[in-house]
Amino acid sequence: MKIAIASGKGGTGKTTVAVNLAAIAQLNGKRSVYVDCDVEEPNGHIFLKPEIDSQQTVTNPVPVIDDEKCDSCGECGKICHFNAIAVILDSVLVFPELCHGCGGCFHACPKGAITESPREVGKIEAGRSYQVEASGKEGIGFIHGILNLNEAMAVPVIRAVRKMIPESEWVVIDAPPGTSCSMVATVRDADYVLLVTEPTPFGLHDLELAYRTVRDLDITAGVVVNRAGTGDSGVGEFCAREGIEILAEIPESREIAEIYSRGSVIINEDEGFASIMAELMKKVEKRIMAEQR
Amino acid sequence: MKELVIISGKGGTGKTSIAASFAHLAGNLVTADCDVDAANLHLVMSPVVRRATGFSGGKTAVLDQGMCSGCGKCLELCRYDAVSEEDGIYKIDKTACEGCGVCAYFCPVKAIDMVDDENGEWYVSDTAYGPMVHARLNAGGENSGKLVTLVRGQARRIAKDGDFKVILVDGSPGIGCPVIASITGADAILAVTEPSMSGLHDLKRVVGLAGHFGIRVLVAVNKFDINPDMTDKVLEFVKNEQLEMAGRVHYDIDVTLAQVEGKSVVEFSDGRAASDIRELWRNTAESLELEV
Amino acid sequence: MKIAITAVGPSEEDEMDQRFGRTKYFMIYDTEAGEYQSLSNSSAAAESQGAGIRTGELLSNNGVGALITGHVGPKAFSTLIAAKIKVFSGGKGKVSEIVSRYLAGELKETKGPDVNSHWT
Numbered sequence: 001m002k003i004a005i006a007s008g009k010g011g012t013g014k015t016t017v018a019v020n021l022a023a024i025a026q027l028n029g030k031r032s033v034y035v036d037c038d039v040e041e042p043n044g045h046i047f048l049k050p051e052i053d054s055q056q057t058v059t060n061p062v063p064v065i066d067d068e069k070c071d072s073c074g075e076c077g078k079i080c081h082f083n084a085i086a087v088i089l090d091s092v093l094v095f096p097e098l099c100h101g102c103g104g105c106f107h108a109c110p111k112g113a114i115t116e117s118p119r120e121v122g123k124i125e126a127g128r129s130y131q132v133e134a135s136g137k138e139g140i141g142f143i144h145g146i147l148n149l150n151e152a153m154a155v156p157v158i159r160a161v162r163k164m165i166p167e168s169e170w171v172v173i174d175a176p177p178g179t180s181c182s183m184v185a186t187v188r189d190a191d192y193v194l195l196v197t198e199p200t201p202f203g204l205h206d207l208e209l210a211y212r213t214v215r216d217l218d219i220t221a222g223v224v225v226n227r228a229g230t231g232d233s234g235v236g237e238f239c240a241r242e243g244i245e246i247l248a249e250i251p252e253s254r255e256i257a258e259i260y261s262r263g264s265v266i267i268n269e270d271e272g273f274a275s276i277m278a279e280l281m282k283k284v285e286k287r288i289m290a291e292q293r
Numbered sequence: 294m295k296e297l298v299i300i301s302g303k304g305g306t307g308k309t310s311i312a313a314s315f316a317h318l319a320g321n322l323v324t325a326d327c328d329v330d331a332a333n334l335h336l337v338m339s340p341v342v343r344r345a346t347g348f349s350g351g352k353t354a355v356l357d358q359g360m361c362s363g364c365g366k367c368l369e370l371c372r373y374d375a376v377s378e379e380d381g382i383y384k385i386d387k388t389a390c391e392g393c394g395v396c397a398y399f400c401p402v403k404a405i406d407m408v409d410d411e412n413g414e415w416y417v418s419d420t421a422y423g424p425m426v427h428a429r430l431n432a433g434g435e436n437s438g439k440l441v442t443l444v445r446g447q448a449r450r451i452a453k454d455g456d457f458k459v460i461l462v463d464g465s466p467g468i469g470c471p472v473i474a475s476i477t478g479a480d481a482i483l484a485v486t487e488p489s490m491s492g493l494h495d496l497k498r499v500v501g502l503a504g505h506f507g508i509r510v511l512v513a514v515n516k517f518d519i520n521p522d523m524t525d526k527v528l529e530f531v532k533n534e535q536l537e538m539a540g541r542v543h544y545d546i547d548v549t550l551a552q553v554e555g556k557s558v559v560e561f562s563d564g565r566a567a568s569d570i571r572e573l574w575r576n577t578a579e580s581l582e583l584e585v
Numbered sequence: 586m587k588i589a590i591t592a593v594g595p596s597e598e599d600e601m602d603q604r605f606g607r608t609k610y611f612m613i614y615d616t617e618a619g620e621y622q623s624l625s626n627s628s629a630a631a632e633s634q635g636a637g638i639r640t641g642e643l644l645s646n647n648g649v650g651a652l653i654t655g656h657v658g659p660k661a662f663s664t665l666i667a668a669k670i671k672v673f674s675g676g677k678g679k680v681s682e683i684v685s686r687y688l689a690g691e692l693k694e695t696k697g698p699d700v701n702s703h704w705t
Contacts, residue, residue, distance in 0.1 A: 008330075008331050009304055009305065009331045009333070010301075010303060010304010010305050010331070010466040011303060011304035011305010011306060011466075012304075012305055015491065040466075040467035040468045040469045040472075040498075041302055041303055041466070041467055041468065041491075041494070041495045041498060043303070043490075043491040043494060043495070046490040046491055046494060047490075077642075079394065079395070079398050081351075081352060081392060081393050081394045081407075082393070082633075082634060082635065083632055083634055083635025083636075083638045083639055084635065086638045086639075086641065086642050086664055086667075087642075088641065088642060088645050088664060088667040088668045089645065089667065089668060089669065091667045093638070093663055093664060093667055095635065095638065095660050098634050098635050098638075098660075100391055100393060101372065102372055102373075102391065102393030102394075102395050103370065103372055103395065104393055104394065104395040104398060107370065107395065107399065108398065108399075147468065147469060149468060149498065149501050149502055149505065150473075150502065150505050151469070152438065152469055152470035152473055153469070153470065154467075154469045154470075155391075159373075176467070177304045177330070177331065177466060177467075178330030178331055178437075178466075179330055179331075179430065179432050180330050180430065180437050180471075182469070184388050185389075188388065188389070200549055200552050200553065201333075201336050201337075201552050201553060201555065202309065202331075202333040202336060202552055205331075205333060205336060206331040206333070209331070209432055210432075212432040213432035216388070216432055217388060230546070230549050231549050231552070231553055232553045254519075257519055258519065258520060260489060260491075261487075261488055261489035261490065261492075261519055261520040261523050262490070262520070262523075263489070263490035263491075350633065351633050438633070438634075439633045439634070446607065
């Protein structure tokens with residue numbers, strides 16, 4: 001089962017829910033994997049403190065021109081929709097940072113003068129987290145992608161992370177905030193999406209956008225309301241109107257905020273929170289089973 | 294004319310609440326909401342839209358089933374898993390299409406067209422504090438970097454034409470394309486962080502990015518009293534990196550209540566957060582020599 | 586020789602645009618004929634990325650030998666070097682005034698990019 005945790009707005013507690021949902025599943029005897037696709041700001045590792053046992057770079061195939069074979073016909077510049085190649089007078093200029101790695105120039109070159117060479121845009125690290133005491137298990141599986149600083153395109157890194165996700169009983173995917181291409185690339189093949197929000201006007205506004213995005217992808221979504229008890233009733237009214245299920249409400253709590261700010265797994269330290277997560281896990285599992293039947 | 298961009302790296306640190314308060318305190322300026330993925334500033338600035346314009350982020354491939362010969366060339370060439378085939382029928386998934394046009398170029402029967410992908414709107418509005426430029430990206434919309442550039446460019450033009458001295462930009466979270474588009478060429482950024490491991494981690498990434506572009510960085514710690522130890526760590530980082538500390542803001546329920554009322558914090562409340570934000574603004578305006 | 590000047594409108598009485606890749610117009614001044622022609626850059630300016638590169642190509646295709654503008658980023662600059670187009674920093678003012686200054690030899694040639702990419 002693949003559960004993506006998303007939120008229209010950042011800072012709603014998305015990572016908190018993702019990390020602790022992975023942890024509670026492990027505690028309940030599932031083989032659980034946490035995957036961080038928020039590659040611009042991956043934070044899950046702060047809480048799960050994984051022992052990394054493998055690392056790989058994510059590369060983008062960018063064109064290299066063989067000047068011997070090139071006759072400056074300009075076809076590569078014509079096919080490139082990203083302006084990563086310009087043919088000026090008799091020289092071919094390549095701007096690798098603009099290249100999306102589509103391979104168009106490579107295929108289009110009539111002289112076979114283009115080869116592709118890998119250019120690093122990010123990294124993936126994988127390992128195991130032993131933050132949860134679960135006997136006889138090998139720890140929570142951990143994978144995260146990291147976009148290199150000064151790189152603009154997160155999607156190739158997300159795509160590479162998704163390819164590494166193992167088949168497992170319980171996979172929790174931490175999605176990037178927002179509703180843009182990065183979020184879509186992350187949640188697109190999830191079995192279920194949990195949208196984490198706050199009961200405030202900002203939270204509601206961004207929840208509406210996120211919900212529409214997920215609905216357009218034809219994925220079932222439920223809502224987790226974080227910091228319940230603050231703000232107003234807008235989120236509840238919206239969910240009732242749209243027929244979206246609220247699967248959990250996490251009360252505003254200074255204790256939770258403090259455990260979070262220290263970078264600890266909250267279910268280990270707060271029983272109330274742990275039981276909310278356990279309940280959430282069961283509900284999500286049921287919904288996915290119903291969906292698959 | 295000076296342009297200040299408020300960013301946060303991590304979302305939810307109170308960036309937008311501070312931006313709205315700054316607009317109120319400045320009184321007369323141009324504001325731009327460049328957090329186009331999750332634009333919230335309009336919720337507390339009561340803008341009256343003067344002009345709305347459609348936005349197209351890029352191209353997307355559209356396959357004409359009637360013309361398709363079923364050769365499968367598009368499926369073979371697409372590197373974004375956007376083409377699928379079932380019983381000889383080929384389909385292009387718009388949400389996966391990168392807009393590279395390779396399928397259209399190589400389609401032997403020219404059954405694929407690259408069309409403009411309408412995916413949002415941008416607005417020029419009036420607020421009590423001067424003009425505001427903001428945008429709405431459709432669900433799953435691509436290319437927010439381009440939209441950010443557009444919003445900022447428009448704000449600059451309005452500032453220049455109307456002789457406004459300050460542009461205040463509510464930036465995007467993260468470090469990718471929209472953030473780069475939010476900060477390049479700005480006079481300074483105010484990085485709003487919170488005292489948590491995640492907040493500090495993301496602050497470091499954002500400061501690294503600003504360093505790359507040679508932009509001056511001011512730092513504010515929001516909700517600093519939630520975890521004094523972490524606040525100390527943020528301060529230590531600020532000191533070691535020789536950044537400028539612009540202020541700290543108490544945790545205060547009034548910040549949420551102001552949002553519920555659709556108002557900025559300083560307009561709604563005289564509480565602790567409001568007075569901290571006033572001081573933060575004074576420090577920022579003085580340090581950047583903003584003419585307000 | 587043809588000289589291109591970034592312009593906010595299609596006339597020599599319009600102000601020079603400080604931007605290169607995102608300029609909407611160029612005024613092309615032909616030094617031999619002593620005449621202006623306007624050239625639209627709207628298609629390159631609307632590019633999601635690489636506007637400066639496409640704009641450089643446009644000038645190259647139009648046989649331009651020198652460019653007067655405000656700021657040029659690194660990718661646009663490499664394109665202009667490849668196109669053998671000299672770049673001059675125009676300061677501020679109307680296109681016609683700036684061309685006069687150019688003809689009087691008062692403008693300085695720019696030897697490298699002076700802003701980061703993504704400059705709006």
